[in-house]
Amino acid sequence: MWRAFFLAIGFFLMILGVQCLGVERVTLKMRDDPPAPISPFDTEVKTGPQKQIVPPPWAPWSLLSSGAVMCLYSFTIPRRVAGD
Numbered sequence: 001m002w003r004a005f006f007l008a009i010g011f012f013l014m015i016l017g018v019q020c021l022g023v024e025r026v027t028l029k030m031r032d033d034p035p036a037p038i039s040p041f042d043t044e045v046k047t048g049p050q051k052q053i054v055p056p057p058w059a060p061w062s063l064l065s066s067g068a069v070m071c072l073y074s075f076t077i078p079r080r081v082a083g084d
Contacts, residue, residue: 006074013067
C-alpha cells in the first residue's frame with residue numbers, strides 16, 4: 001500500500017511540474033473581494049478582480065525532480081514491509 005501511495009504522489013508531482021512548464025499564469029474563475037464603496041450612494045454591485053497564480057521559475061523543475069525522486073523511492077520499497 002505504501003508503495004502505491006508514494007508512486008501516486010510522485011506521478012502527481014511530475015504531472016503538476018509539466019503543467020507549470022506550459023503556463024505563464026493561471027487565472028481562476030473565483031474572484032477576490034469586491035472593493036469598498038467610494039460613497040454611501042454607490043449602489044452598483046462591483047466584482048473584484050479574478051485571482052491569478054503565477055508560478056515562480058523554479059517551481060516546475062523542483063516539482064518534476066521531487067516527483068521523480070519519489071517515484072524512484074517507491075520502487076525501492078519492498079513489496080512486504082513486515083516479514084510474515
